[in-house]
Amino acid sequence: MxxxxxxxxxxxxxxxxxxxxxxxxxxxxxxxxxxxxxxxxxxxxxxxxxxxxxxxxxxxxxxxxxxxxxxxxxxxxxxxxxxxxxxxxxxxxxxxxxxxxxTDGPGLLLDLQGLGIPVTDQRILVIGAGGATAGILAPLLAQSPRLLAILNRTGARAEALAEKHAHRGHVIGGGFEHSEALKDFDLLIQAGSSGHHGILPPLQRRWLKPGAQAYDLNYGPAHRAFADWCREHKLPCHDGLGMLVGxxxxxxxxxxxxxxxxxxxxxxxxxx
Ligand SMILES: NC(=O)c1ccc[n+]([C@@H]2O[C@H](COP(=O)([O-])OP(=O)(O)OC[C@H]3O[C@@H](n4cnc5c(N)ncnc54)[C@H](OP(=O)(O)O)[C@@H]3O)[C@@H](O)[C@H]2O)c1
Known part of the structure; x- marks a missing residue:
C-alpha cells in the first residue's frame, strides 16, 4: 500500500x-x-x-x-x-x-508580511463582505489595525460583519452610498468577486492616503480590472496569488x- x-x-x-x-x-x-x-x-x-x-x-x-x-x-x-x-x-x-x-486569513497575513505591508495601527478598507472577508476579518483584527472599514454592494452584509466582529477592534461596515466620509486609508483590500466578470465596484482614490497600497484577493484574469484601476490611480497593487500559496x-x-x-x-x- x-x-x-x-x-x-x-x-x-x-x-x-x-x-x-x-x-x-x-x-x-x-x-x-x-x-x-x-x-x-x-x-x-x-x-x-x-x-x-x-x-x-x-x-x-x-x-x-x-x-x-x-x-x-x-x-x-x-x-x-x-x-x-x-x-x-x-x-x-x-x-x-x-x-x-x-487558513485564508493567516495566509493573507503571511503574504502581507512577506510584501512588507503593515497591518498594525493602519487604517484598512476592505471591499466585499462575502465568505473571503468573513475569513480574513478576525486574523486582520487580531493585528490591531487602527480602523477596519468594510464596504459592500449589499451594505447590510458589511454592517452585519462589522457588528459581529465589533468586540475584536474598531470595525465599521456599510454600503457604497455611505462612503462619502471615508478618507485617509493606508491599505485597500479588494475582497469582492466582481473581477471575475471584469467589473469593479465604485472605488474612489480619495478614500486613500497618497502613499497607500492595494491588495487584491483575486489573481489571474479576475485581477485585471482592479490592477488597471490601481495603475490609473498610481496605487501600488499586489494580487492574491501570494495569499493562495500562503x-x-x-x-x-x-x-x-x-x-x-x-x-x-x-x-x-x-x-x-
Ligand atoms: N487569494 C486567495 O487565496 C483567495 C481566497 C478566497 C477568496 N478569493 C477570491 O476573493 C473573491 C471573493 O470571494 P468570496 O468567497 O468572498 O465570494 P462570495 O462569498 O461569493 O462574495 C462575493 C463578494 O463580492 C461582491 N460582489 C459580487 N459581484 C459584485 C458586483 N458586480 N459589484 C460589486 N460587488 C460584487 C459581493 O457583494 P454582495 O454581498 O452585494 O453580493 C460579495 O461581497 C473571489 O473572487 C475569490 O476568488 C481569493
Missing part, C-alpha cells in the same frame, strides 16, 4: 484549481510524499463523498466554494479562526477525530508539521 499522504480538494468548480500543483511543489520541496486530488461535489454530495474519501485512507482535505460552511459539520474540533469565519478550508484527521481550520502552505503545515517556503512556488506559478 502507498505510504503517500492522501489529500484532496473538495468543491465546485475545482477543475482549474492551482492547489494540486502548489502541494506537489511543497511535497517536492520538503520530501513529503503525497497524493493531492480534486473532488468536484456540491453541498448535498459532500457528506457521502467525504465519507468515501475517509474509507479510502484520506487524512487531510481542503474545501473551497461552496463547501466551506458544510465543512464545519464534519469536524470534531474547530479552531478559533474557522469558528469566527463560520467556514473551514482545511481538514486534518487526528487521533480524536477531524479538526477544521481556516493559505496552502499553512494547510500543508497542519497536515505535515512542515511550513514550506512560499516564495519559489509563487514565482513558479507566475511563470506559467
Amino acid at each position: 502507498s505510504r503517500a499522504l492522501k489529500l484532496a480538494l473538495f468543491g465546485d468548480p475545482v477543475e482549474h484549481s492551482r492547489s494540486p500543483e502548489i502541494h506537489r511543489r511543497f511535497g517536492e520541496q520538503t520530501g513529503v510524499e503525497l497524493e493531492y486530488t480534486t473532488i468536484r461535489c456540491s453541498s448535498p454530495e459532500f457528506g457521502p463523498r467525504f465519507a468515501a474519501f475517509i474509507v479510502a485512507g484520506g487524512s487531510g482535505a481542503n474545501l473551497t466554494l461552496p463547501l466551506k460552511q458544510a465543512g464545519l459539520a464534519v469536524c470534531q474540533q474547530v479552531d478559533p479562526d474557522a469558528r469566527a469565519a463560520r467556514a473551514v478550508n482545511t481538514l486534518v484527521k487526528r487521533a480524536d477525530g477531524w479538526h477544521g481550520y481556516n 493559505q496552502a502552505a499553512l494547510a500543508f503545515e497542519i497536515w505535515t508539521g512542515q511550513l514550506p517556503d512560499t516564495a519559489p512556488v509563487v514565482q513558479a506559478l507566475r511563470a506559467f
Whole structure:
C-alpha cells in the first residue's frame, strides 16, 4: 500500500484549481510524499463523498466554494479562526477525530508580511463582505489595525460583519452610498468577486492616503480590472496569488508539521 499522504480538494468548480500543483511543489520541496486530488461535489454530495474519501485512507482535505460552511459539520474540533469565519478550508484527521481550520486569513497575513505591508495601527478598507472577508476579518483584527472599514454592494452584509466582529477592534461596515466620509486609508483590500466578470465596484482614490497600497484577493484574469484601476490611480497593487500559496502552505503545515517556503512556488506559478 502507498505510504503517500492522501489529500484532496473538495468543491465546485475545482477543475482549474492551482492547489494540486502548489502541494506537489511543497511535497517536492520538503520530501513529503503525497497524493493531492480534486473532488468536484456540491453541498448535498459532500457528506457521502467525504465519507468515501475517509474509507479510502484520506487524512487531510481542503474545501473551497461552496463547501466551506458544510465543512464545519464534519469536524470534531474547530479552531478559533474557522469558528469566527463560520467556514473551514482545511481538514486534518487526528487521533480524536477531524479538526477544521481556516487558513485564508493567516495566509493573507503571511503574504502581507512577506510584501512588507503593515497591518498594525493602519487604517484598512476592505471591499466585499462575502465568505473571503468573513475569513480574513478576525486574523486582520487580531493585528490591531487602527480602523477596519468594510464596504459592500449589499451594505447590510458589511454592517452585519462589522457588528459581529465589533468586540475584536474598531470595525465599521456599510454600503457604497455611505462612503462619502471615508478618507485617509493606508491599505485597500479588494475582497469582492466582481473581477471575475471584469467589473469593479465604485472605488474612489480619495478614500486613500497618497502613499497607500492595494491588495487584491483575486489573481489571474479576475485581477485585471482592479490592477488597471490601481495603475490609473498610481496605487501600488499586489494580487492574491501570494495569499493562495500562503493559505496552502499553512494547510500543508497542519497536515505535515512542515511550513514550506512560499516564495519559489509563487514565482513558479507566475511563470506559467
Ligand atoms: N487569494 C486567495 O487565496 C483567495 C481566497 C478566497 C477568496 N478569493 C477570491 O476573493 C473573491 C471573493 O470571494 P468570496 O468567497 O468572498 O465570494 P462570495 O462569498 O461569493 O462574495 C462575493 C463578494 O463580492 C461582491 N460582489 C459580487 N459581484 C459584485 C458586483 N458586480 N459589484 C460589486 N460587488 C460584487 C459581493 O457583494 P454582495 O454581498 O452585494 O453580493 C460579495 O461581497 C473571489 O473572487 C475569490 O476568488 C481569493
